[in-house]
Amino acid sequence: MSRFQRFPTASPRRILACRAAALFVAIAIVGLVLAACGRNVGELGRLVLISTIGSRFGLEDLALFMSPLLLTGSAVTVTRRMGLWNIGGEGQFYLGAVGAAGIGLFVHGPAILILPLMALAAMLCGMAWIALPALARAFAGVNEIITTLLLNFVASLLVYWLATGPWRDRVTGALASSGRLPVSIPDMWGVVHWGFPLGLLIVVGLAAVMSSTRWGYEVRISGASAGVARYAGMPVKLRIISAMLLSGALAALAGMFEVAGTVHRLQGGMADNFGYLGIVVAVLARGSCLAVIPAALLMALILDVGIVLQTQQVAATAVLAITGLVLLLVAIADECAHYRPVTPAIVRPARSAS
Amino acid sequence: MTLPGGTPPVLQLQGVSKYFPGVIANEDVTLDVRPGEILGLLGENGAGKSTLMNIVTGIYQADAGEIILDGYGAEFASPQDAIRAGIGMVHQHFKLVPAFTVAENIHLGWSETPKWTSKAVLEARTRALSERFGFPVDPSARVESLSAGEQQRVEILRVLSREARLLILDEPTAVLTPQETRELFAALRAFRATGNAVIIISHKLDEVMDITDRVTVLRAGRNVGTWNTADCSPEMLAATMVGREISRQNLRVRSGDAVGVSDVPVMTLRGVGVRNERNVPTLSDVTLDIFGGEILGIAGVAGNGQRELTEVLTGLIAPSSGVILLDGASAPDNAAAFAAAGVGHIPQDRLNSALAPSLGITDNMALREYGQPPIGGGALYHGGAARSLAEEIATTADVRIPDFAMPVRNLSGGNQQRLVARREIRIADRVLVAAYPSRGLDIGAIAAMHGYFAALRDKGVAVVIVSEDLGELLSLSDRLGVLCGGRLMAVLDAAEADIERVGLLMAGRGGAS
Numbered sequence: 010m011s012r013f014q015r016f017p018t019a020s021p022r023r024i025l026a027c028r029a030a031a032l033f034v035a036i037a038i039v040g041l042v043l044a045a046c047g048r049n050v051g052e053l054g055r056l057v058l059i060s061t062i063g064s065r066f067g068l069e070d071l072a073l074f075m076s077p078l079l080l081t082g083s084a085v086t087v088t089r090r091m092g093l094w095n096i097g098g099e100g101q102f103y104l105g106a107v108g109a110a111g112i113g114l115f116v117h118g119p120a121i122l123i124l125p126l127m128a129l130a131a132m133l134c135g136m137a138w139i140a141l142p143a144l145a146r147a148f149a150g151v152n153e154i155i156t157t158l159l160l161n162f163v164a165s166l167l168v169y170w171l172a173t174g175p176w177r178d179r180v181t182g183a184l185a186s187s188g189r190l191p192v193s194i195p196d197m198w199g200v201v202h203w204g205f206p207l208g209l210l211i212v213v214g215l216a217a218v219m220s221s222t223r224w225g226y227e228v229r230i231s232g233a234s235a236g237v238a239r240y241a242g243m244p245v246k247l248r249i250i251s252a253m254l255l256s257g258a259l260a261a262l263a264g265m266f267e268v269a270g271t272v273h274r275l276q277g278g279m280a281d282n283f284g285y286l287g288i289v290v291a292v293l294a295r296g297s298c299l300a301v302i303p304a305a306l307l308m309a310l311i312l313d314v315g316i317v318l319q320t321q322q323v324a325a326t327a328v329l330a331i332t333g334l335v336l337l338l339v340a341i342a343d344e345c346a347h348y349r350p351v352t353p354a355i356v357r358p359a360r361s362a363s
Numbered sequence: 364m365t366l367p368g369g370t371p372p373v374l375q376l377q378g379v380s381k382y383f384p385g386v387i388a389n390e391d392v393t394l395d396v397r398p399g400e401i402l403g404l405l406g407e408n409g410a411g412k413s414t415l416m417n418i419v420t421g422i423y424q425a426d427a428g429e430i431i432l433d434g435y436g437a438e439f440a441s442p443q444d445a446i447r448a449g450i451g452m453v454h455q456h457f458k459l460v461p462a463f464t465v466a467e468n469i470h471l472g473w474s475e476t477p478k479w480t481s482k483a484v485l486e487a488r489t490r491a492l493s494e495r496f497g498f499p500v501d502p503s504a505r506v507e508s509l510s511a512g513e514q515q516r517v518e519i520l521r522v523l524s525r526e527a528r529l530l531i532l533d534e535p536t537a538v539l540t541p542q543e544t545r546e547l548f549a550a551l552r553a554f555r556a557t558g559n560a561v562i563i564i565s566h567k568l569d570e571v572m573d574i575t576d577r578v579t580v581l582r583a584g585r586n587v588g589t590w591n592t593a594d595c596s597p598e599m600l601a602a603t604m605v606g607r608e609i610s611r612q613n614l615r616v617r618s619g620d621a622v623g624v625s626d627v628p629v630m631t632l633r634g635v636g637v638r639n640e641r642n643v644p645t646l647s648d649v650t651l652d653i654f655g656g657e658i659l660g661i662a663g664v665a666g667n668g669q670r671e672l673t674e675v676l677t678g679l680i681a682p683s684s685g686v687i688l689l690d691g692a693s694a695p696d697n698a699a700a701f702a703a704a705g706v707g708h709i710p711q712d713r714l715n716s717a718l719a720p721s722l723g724i725t726d727n728m729a730l731r732e733y734g735q736p737p738i739g740g741g742a743l744y745h746g747g748a749a750r751s752l753a754e755e756i757a758t759t760a761d762v763r764i765p766d767f768a769m770p771v772r773n774l775s776g777g778n779q780q781r782l783v784a785r786r787e788i789r790i791a792d793r794v795l796v797a798a799y800p801s802r803g804l805d806i807g808a809i810a811a812m813h814g815y816f817a818a819l820r821d822k823g824v825a826v827v828i829v830s831e832d833l834g835e836l837l838s839l840s841d842r843l844g845v846l847c848g849g850r851l852m853a854v855l856d857a858a859e860a861d862i863e864r865v866g867l868l869m870a871g872r873g874g875a876s
C-alpha cells in the first residue's frame with residue numbers, strides 16, 4: 010500500500026522538479042488564453058523565444074534585467090532571514106541612484122576612483138534611508154513593513170524633484186532627467202555591463218556569509234525564534250539593525266548599477282518596480298541566497314516576455330497577470346514538493362492477534 | 364481480551380502503523396477504550412504515544428490499520444472531523460493563541476460560535492461553559508498571562524465544549540502543580556462518571572496508578588500489552604516500558620574520586636530582587652551562596668519566583684536590586700557571557716525558549732558553542748563542525764535522529780528535552796541551572812539525567828535544580844532552598860529536612876531558620 014504523505018522537509022531537487030512542472034503549466038495556460046483571444050500562439054512563441062533566449066540581443070536584455078533583480082532580491086532575502094520584510098527596496102534603490110548620481114555629477118576624476126566612490130555613496134544613502142525603520146524596529150518594535158513601504162513614495166518624489174529641479178540637465182535642456190554622467194560602468198558583452206557578473210558574485214558571497222559566518226548564524230537563530238536568541242544572549246537588536254542596513258545597501262547598489270551602467274542619468278521613475286520585484290524574487294527563492302539567481306532569471310524572463318508581448322499589442326498589464334500566475338503556481342508546486350508517496354517498510358496484515 | 368458484552372468500546376484501534384522517514388513511530392498497534400474508563404498510555408520517550416493520539420485525532424493519517432468508533436469504521440481527514448465525532452485532545456505543547464483572551468480561544472474555529480457577536484457575549488458564553496463543566500477560567504484574561512495550569516484548563520474546556528465523549532490528554536500533569544493535578548483528576552473522574560472515556564499519557568507512574576483503570580504500554584512504536592491497573596505495580600510498569608529493570612542507586616553518595624564541596628561559593632546572590640514590567644516585585648531580597656560540588660534544590664509552588672530566580676542565575680535578566688557574584692567577581696550582564704563562563708541553563712519551556720522549533724537539529728545544538736572553535740572562532744561558523752557536535756550530543760543523549768536538517772519540533776517532547784539537557788551539561792563547567800529537568804522525560808531518562816547531575820556534582824560543578832517534586836529534590840540535593848512569594852524562606856540541609864517542614868515553608872509559614 011502506498012499513499013501520499015506530507016513531509017516536513019522537501020529536498021531542493023523535488024522543489025525544482027515541481028516548479029519546472031508549474032512553469033510548464035503556466036506557459037500552457039498563457040498560451041491557451043492567448044489562443045482563445047485569437048492570437049497565433051505558435052508565431053508568438055517563436056517571437057518570444059527569439060527575443061529572449063534565442064538571440065544575442067535577447068540574452069543581453071535578460072542580463073540587464075537580471076542585474077538589479079539579483080541585488081534587490083537578495084536585499085529582501087537578507088531581511089527574510091531575520092524574520093523581517095524590507096518592502097522598501099524601491100526607495101533604497103532610488104537613494105542609491107541619488108548617491109551615485111551625486112558623486113558622478115559633481116566629483117570629477119578617473120573612473121577607477123569615481124566608480125567605487127559612487128558605489129560607496131550609494132550604499133551609504135541606502136543605509137541611511139533604511140536606518141529609521143531599522144532603529145524603530147529594533148528599539149520600539151515598530152512594524153518595518155509599513156515604515157519601509159511608506160519611505161518608497163518619499164524617495165520616488167525626491168528623485169523626481171532632483172531630476173527635474175536642482176540637478177536637471179542644463180546642457181541639452183531635457184526636462185525629465187539630470188545630465189549624463191561622465192563615468193559609467195564599462196560594458197563587458199554588448200550592452201551588458203560589469204554590474205551583472207558583480208551582482209552574481211555578491212549573491213554568492215552573501216550566501217557564504219549567511220551559511221558560514223557567526224553573524225549569519227545569529228541572524229538565522231534570531232529570525233527563527235526571538236525567545237531562543239534571548240536565551241542564548243544574542244545581540245538581537247544589533248542583528249536587526251545590521252541585517253536591515255545590509256539590505257538597504259544591497260538595494261541601493263542596484264540603483265547605482267542602474268545609474269552608472271544602464272541609464273547613465275538620474276531619472277524620475279527609473280527604479281521601474283525593481284525594488285518591488287525584489288520581493289517576488291525573494292519569495293521565489295524561499296529565503297535561500299543562492300536560489301536568488303534562478304529566481305531573478307525567471308523574473309527577468311517574465312519581464313522580457315512581457316515586453317515582447319507588448320510589441321505584439323498585448324496589454325502591458327498582461328505582465329502583471331503572468332507574474333501573478335507564475336507565483337501562484339510556484340507556491341502550489343512548493344507545497345506539492347512536500348508530499349511524497351510512502352510505502353510502509355514492512356507490510357503487515359492490518360489485523361493480527363494481540 | 365474479551366469485552367464485557369453489550370456496549371462496544373468508544374474507540375478501537377486495529378493494527379495501526381505510522382512511519383516517518385527513517386522512523387517507525389507506530390507499528391501494528393491494537394487497543395481499545397471503553398465508555399466510563401480512563402486508559403493510561405505509557406511508553407518511553409519517542410515510543411510513539413503522541414503520534415498514535417495524533418492519528419486518532421486526524422492530525423496524521425495512519426499508513427496501515429483501522430480506527431473503529433462505537434463499533435463503526437472511521438477515518439478522520441482532519442482534527443475537525445475527529446472533534447465532530449466527539450474526540451478531543453489536549454496536546455503536549457498547548458495550541459492556544461497567546462494574544463487572544465480565554466473567551467476568544469474557546470470560540471475560535473467552532474461552528475457554534477455566533478456569526479455576529481461581541482466580546483460580552485463570548486465572555487458570557489464562556490462563563491456558562493466553565494460552570495457547566497466545572498473548569499473555572501477567567502474569560503477576559505489573555506492566554507499569555509495565564510499559568511500553565513490555567514492554560515490547560517482553557518484547552519480542556521475548549522475540547523469539552525465541543526461535546527467530546529473521548530478526551531485525550533498528552534502529558535497533562537507535566538506542567539501542573541500538585542494541587543492543580545488533584546483538581547484535574549477530580550474533574551476527570553467526574554467526566555468518567557457520566558459514561559465518557561479518557562486516554563491519558565503520562566510518565567508519572569504514581570499518577571497512572573492513581574487515576575487510570577487500565578494501562579496500555581508502547582515500546583518502540585508497538586503495543587506490548589494492556590493490563591488492569593489494579594494488577595500492576597509501578598515497578599512492573601517501568602520494567603515493561605523500558606524492557607529491563609531500572610536500578611535506582613542512592614545519588615546522594617559521592618563517587619570515590621569526587622572533588623567535594625568547594626570552600627568558596629561559585630555564585631553568590633546578595634539581597635537580589637526582581638521587579639516585573641508592572642513594577643511588582645517577583646523576587647525579593649534573596650541572599651544565597653552556591654558552592655561548587657553541591658546540588659542545591661529549590662522547592663516551592665510554581666509561580667513563586669522560580670522563573671525569576673533561574674533567569675537571574677543565568678544572566679537572562681539583571682536584578683533590579685542586589686548584586687550577583689560569579690567566582691567572587693561581579694557577574695557579567697548578559698546571558699551569553701554567563702554561558703561562556705560555564706553556566707548552563709535548562710529552562711522551563713524548552714521548545715520555545717531553548718530551541719528554535721523551525722530550525723534543524725544541527726543549528727539548535729550549536730547554540731552554546733558557535734562562538735568557539737571548532738564551530739566558531741573569529742567571524743566564521745563551520746557547518747561541518749556543528750554537524751559533528753550535533754551528532755555527538757545526540758549520541759550521548761541517546762536520541763536517534765534520522766535527519767539532522769529536520770526541524771527540531773518533529774522530535775518527540777522527551778527527546779527535545781534530552782538534547783537540551785545534554786547541550787547544557789556540556790558547557791556547565793561552573794554551574795548548571797535546571798528548571799523542572801525531569802518534565803516530559805520517561806523514567807529511564809530521568810534516572811540517566813539524575814546520574815549526569817550527580818556526575819557534574821562530583822566534578823565540582825554547582826547544580827541548582829528547581830522542581831516541584833519534593834521526592835526528586837530530596838533524593839538528589841545536598842541543600843534545599845524553599846521559595847514562597849518571591850522570598851527564599853529558608854535553606855535547609857536536605858539530609859535533615861522533613862517533608863512536613865518543607866511543606867509549611869512552601870506555604871509561607873515557619874520561616875526564619
Ligand SMILES: Nc1ncnc2c1ncn2[C@@H]1O[C@H](COP(=O)(O)OP(=O)(O)OP(=O)(O)O)[C@@H](O)[C@H]1O
Nearest residue numbers: 383388408409410411412413414773774775776777
Ligand atoms: N512530523 C514528524 N516527522 C518526523 N518524525 C516524527 C514526526 N513526529 C514524530 N516523529 C518521530 O516519531 C517518533 C515518535 O514520536 P512521538 O512524539 O509519538 O513520541 P512520544 O511517545 O510522544 O514521546 P515523548 O514521551 O517524548 O513525548 C519519534 O522518534 C519522533 O522523532
Ligand SMILES: [Mg+2]
Nearest residue numbers: 413455775776
Ligand atoms: Mg509525546
